[in-house]
Amino acid sequence: MAGLKVGDKVIELDGCAIPGRPAEVTKKSMTKSSGETLLLLIKNSMAAKSK
Secondary structure, three states: OOOOOOOOEEEEEOOEEOOOOOHHHHHHHHOOOOOOOOOEEEEOHHHHHHO
16 A cells, blocks of 8 residues: 555665664554554665666
C-alpha cells in the first residue's frame, strides 16, 4: 500500500534514524494498530540507480 519496492531503504522510522537504533526498539515502533500512522523516510532504489 505504501508503494515500497524491492531495494528501497528505510532511513528513519517515526523520526528516528535506523542505524544505531536497537532492533528491539525498532520492532516495537513498527507494532501499530490498524489505523495508526507509521512514518517512514525512504531512500528510493530508483533514485540511487540514476546517480
